[in-house]
Each structure stands twice: as structure tokens, then as C-alpha cells.
Amino acid sequence: MRARLARIDWHDRNTVVYGVLLLLALLFPAVAQFSTGGNGNFLVSTAADAGVYVLLALGLNVVVGFAGLLDLGYAAFFAIGAYTYAMLASNKLAVSPLHHGVHIPFWIALFVAVAVAALFGAMLGAPTLRLRGDYLAIVTLGFGEIVPRIFRNGGSLTGGVNGITALDLPTLPVWLDGPWAGLQLALVRDYQFIDPTAYYVLMLILLGLAIILTSNLLRSRLGRAWMAIREDEVAAAAMGVNTVATKLLAFAVGASFSGFAGCFYGAKLSLVSPENFSFVVSVTILLMVVLGGMGNIPGVIVGALTIYFVDFYVLTNLPSWSSGLADAIGLGFLNQSHAGWTGLGDETQRLIYLVFGLILVVTMVLRPQGLLPSRQRQEELAGGTADEALADVGAA
């Protein structure tokens, strides 16, 4: 352990980012509660939801960032994970030929969901392995469009448009309540996850697991094979990389993370609905990966948090902020609605699409490599080997 600690290089940007993220993650619930005078549950809950997206971005990063396979239908696996939990932890299967609701504990369902998502990842991957580059992206796009529609049209088995409700909450057999939760010190049996902080902690543990898993994968033989395929598939095959199995594994591993995320998401909301897994979700996750810096794990986390913050916090609150600001600086008349003007808050609401699009275009044009790019990839890009054939280097 000491040797490990001694090896930490605080000059490495990624280490610093990990350190800052860990510190922020640990302090966040306390800060949120303190700054809102004990009403911070909403903020903690939002942070746990943001964690779902971080988890998804980490999974997609394996497919897009490590293996270089463009996946435009990642939300489909998220949906499969969530619906797996919904089926296994509610009364839903009572309408199936089984005639009994199934109630598998969350902790087991988590791994079932992972396995199911990975299976579907491999199933999608298998017929598409002959396809290269963008054709693969198109198949994943089609898959991403099909899956939520099947859930929506699935009738009583999938709950149709309304989805599946009343999912089981995760429980622990014993738990220690104490002053940290504002309660007396006591041993509780059958502790139920209701408090957002409990979900927050659970999410941190899942994220920690995911980070360790993906960083180890990146350094493994499989990770190197992924990178080789990403840089040049023909060369990788010539060097003996089994491209079929390697690509399949990228899909399966990437999908398995969304199994985690879907399971957590279903449990926390206690509801799954086909509307939550549209193409926009797939694109948002892809944005997180690309904006953060493909292939670089801390970068992807920062990208996911940034996009989540902008999309679900800043842009959601922008209308109320703008009308509040107008009131505060004596421009309150802007908030009155009259013909052709519905009030500043409402007008700002209409601008959200536009603002989000502008943010995307401007950041990408200014920083196409992402916020915290993988140093390896950056080197390749700067060196000009990524988009030039070998012959061109010789000719120049």
C-alpha cells in the first residue's frame, strides 16, 4: 500500500483531477446540506442522478474512446438494464406466463442486469462485426431507435407508454443509523434506501468500481488490443489481434456498465418509462465522452459532470435566474408579459435549445480534442499519424 501511495505522481494532470473529484464527491453532501440549511436532499439526489450519467459515459468510453467504435444507440443498453431490474423487482411478471411477481434483491439484480446488458451488447455486436466505421454506428443507431419503441409497444408486459412502476427499493439486512443521518445511534434491520444520501453513497461505490475496472482494462492486454484496433484495424489484425473477439468484448463490456446504470436508475426512481431512453440520451452520453476527452477516464468524468450540470442545472434554472436578475437590477418590467413578449423567464425558456447548441459548437470548435484529452491520443493527433496513411508521411 505504501509503495502504491509513493508512486502517485502529483504532477500528472489526471492524478490531480482524480484527487479533486474524490474530495468534491466526499464533501458534496455536507456542503449541499450546509449551504441550504439542511434542505439539500434535492441537490444530493440530483448529484446521484448525475452519477448515472457518469457511469454511462464511462461505459460508452470503453466502446468509443478505447476501441474507437462509434455507438449511437447506447441508451438502448441503459433501457435494457433498467427494464431488467423493473421486471425482476416488481409485480410486473404477474401478467406474464409466470403469473408471479418476481422480487430479486437489488444487489443480485444489479449483476443480472449487467449480464443481460452485456449479452445484448454482444448480440448487437455479433452481426455487425463485418461492418466498419460508420456502418457500425448506423446499426447501433437503428438498435437504439428500436429498443425503446419495443418497450413502448410491448403492451402489458412492458407497461407500454407508462412503463413499469413501484419497483422495489434496495435494502440492506442491517444498517447503523446515527447522528450523520440526524438520528439516534441505533442498529436498524431491513434498512431501505429512501434517503438520497444513501443512493449517493451507493453511486459513489459503483463509480469507484467502474473507474478501477476501466482503468485496469485499459492497461490490460485487451485494452491494448482495443487501442490497436482503434488506430488501425488492418494493422492490428496483421499483428495477430483477434479483431472479432476484441470488438465483441468492447461492446459487451461497454454495455455492461449501462446495466449497472440502468439498474440503479430504475431503483432510485422506482419507475422506468420508455421516454427516458431516446436518441437524445444516446447523443448526450456521446457528447459527454467526446467533450471530456475520448479515452481518458478522468476527462470523461469531467465531461459528464459538466454536460449534466449545464444541461440539467444551469439551463433548467436559467429562466428563473434571468427573471430574478431582472427584478434585482430594477428591470422588473421585463418580466411582465404583453403582446409579443411573454415575460423574460418564458422567453429565456425558449432560448435553451439554442444556448445548448451554441455551447456544443463553440466548445468543439475551440477544443476539438475535448476538455481533458487522453495524452496518448493527443500525441497521435499532434504527430499527424491519426488521419494520414503511412504512405503520406513518406511522401511529405
Added chain:
Amino acid sequence: MGEAGAGLSPNSPSEWLVFSAVEKTGRLERGPRDVPPGLRTVRQVRAVLGGRLGTWLLAILAVLVIGLVVVPKVVAGGYGFFVQILAFGVANGAIFALIALGYTMVYGIIELINFAHGDVFTLGAFVSLPLLSAFGLVEGKSSGAGLWFGLLAVFAITMLIIGVLNMLIERVAYRPLRHAPRLAPLITAVGMSFILEGIMYVWRGAFNIHYPDLLPGQRLPIGEGASIGVKDVLVVVVAVVLVGLFSIFIARSRLGKAMRATAQDRDAAALVGIDIDQTISATFFLGAILAAAGGIIFGLYFNSVRFDQGFEAGLIAFTAAVFGGIGNIPGAALGGLIIGLIQAFSNAYFQAAWTDVVIFAILILVLVFRPTGLLGMAVPQK
């Protein structure tokens, strides 16, 4: 974790080499130790499905589905209804074809899935709305020569505006990223899509907007109680003329030749003196004028437009482009037509909720059995 891939891979470096040599030449005998049996089956299935047999399987599957599922329903529905749906499907497909051409052109030349293209199509409809009133074209009042010249002018001006706008979009959002990682322009395309939708949302709001019903509503009887709408015919004629002009332009003109050369090999095209930037700009201009025309036709045909209609329409048109073979111009037109027909028939004879599932499932099947699309040729990996 280090050996995570080991389960599926040969045991030693020398085996890796034999393994890949077998895959490359396909001539060496495959010993039992070279490839795990499961993987060998996958490869064999792959080899069988990928070739000409795959195309035949796909064709047989299509014939079976049409013969056993679609034909009985159509026969039960009656002749008049069938003709109506057919005409609707062809008109619908003509609109998809117009959008798909822009996708296929842009993809062919810079390998970008231009997600903003569907919104360029919607913008065509939105921009033409004030122009229609500027030319005094009012529902139920305009007719005769005034209507046709007015419409011609609206088409021309809208196409010009949208074309120039799309060139600007390319200049701002895609050109600076031409040497960036491949996903960067994809993200700006999504961003551009949000921006265009945002502009239309701010401009006209979030609801369906009525588009004036200017085309004559008569129906042409074609015997046995069946009839075709004049609208259907007009839409198809305009689309066919546009696609025809466009194909001739690409095949015959200097600029068209430059586009094809740039799509084939950008460096070589630059070496023989083709201005790459200009050619790519022209591609965006041409793609946009077709999409704009598609937008106006959509408005005139369906009489309702909405700020975010382009997103879904764009995805389906893109599917059409891939279906026909991306980068291939007749392919995109054919793909659009087929997708339009599938959509019309699925909506009319089966449940509309499953239509998109059917379309995307067909997309996946086509890509699996015939990855180059219906008319596409194998594209070399760049």
C-alpha cells in the same frame, strides 16, 4: 484483468500469426487448435452471409414477407385503398429522397453524418412561410398562373437562402474541424441541429404551424373506383425533376466532377488543382437546396410543420441513404422511395406504432446481409 481476452484467443504468439494468416488467405487448412470452434462458426456464418448469398437471402426474405404478410392484407383492403396508399407512399418517399440526397452527398465527400441536415429541411419550410405571404399566396384564393409563378419564386428564393445558410454552417461548424478527431464534427453537427431547432422554436413556438394548402385538391380517377390526388402527382413530378437535374449536374458538370473526385480521394483531387474548400461548400449548398425544396413540398403536402419535425425525418432519410448505399446518388433516391412506401404501407395496413421499428429493423438487416446498401459499392477503408 490482464488476461481478459485470453479465453477467445490462441495460446502463443506463433499461433496468433497462423491464425491471422488463415483469416487473410482463407486457403490454409484450419486445424482444430487454430480457431476456437465457437468463433469458427461465427466466421463461417459471417462469410456465408456477407457474399452474394446474403443478398439472395435478403431478397427471398423480402419476397416472403411481402407475399405472405403484406399481400393478404392489401387484397383484403381493396383496390381503391391500395392505390391511395401507393400514391401516398410514393409522394412520401419522394420527400425522403430529397432529404436523403443531401445526407449521402455530404457523407460521400467528408464522411460526416450531418445530423443538422434534417433541421435544414425543416428550416426550408419555415423560411418559405413568410415568402408565401409576401408573394400574396393565400390558401383558397390563389390559383392559375399567379399561383404557379409565385410558388416557383418561393421555391427559388427559399432554396437560395437555405443553400447559402448551409454553406455558412459548413464554414463555421465543420471546416475548422476538418483535421480534428472524427467525432468532433459529428458533435458540432448535433449542436448545429439544436441551434437550428432553437431558432425555429424561438421564431414560431413549439406547436404545429399551419402551412397553407395551396395545391389543387382534385383527384384524378384511374378506373375501378380508384383515384390519385393531383397533389401526389405534383409532389412526385417536382421531386423527380429535381433529382434528375441534380444527377445530371453531378454526372456532367465540372463542379460535379470535382465533387466526385474529392469524394474519391481528397488529396489526389487537390493535387490536380481542385479547390477542396470550394467543392465541399458547393456540396453543402446543393444538399441544402434539395432539402429546402423537400421542406416546402412537405409543407404543401401535409399542411402542417413543426420546429422539431426534421429530427425524426432526418433520421429516417439518413436510413434511406444508407439503405440505398451511402455516397450513391441513385441509391439515396431509391432508398427514400422504398422507405416512404414501407412507412405508408405499415401505417395503413399494420400498427403505426411499429412502423419505425420495422424501418430500423430493415436497416439493420440490410446492413448485415448487404453492408454496402442496395446500390452501393464497396468503399475502401480510408
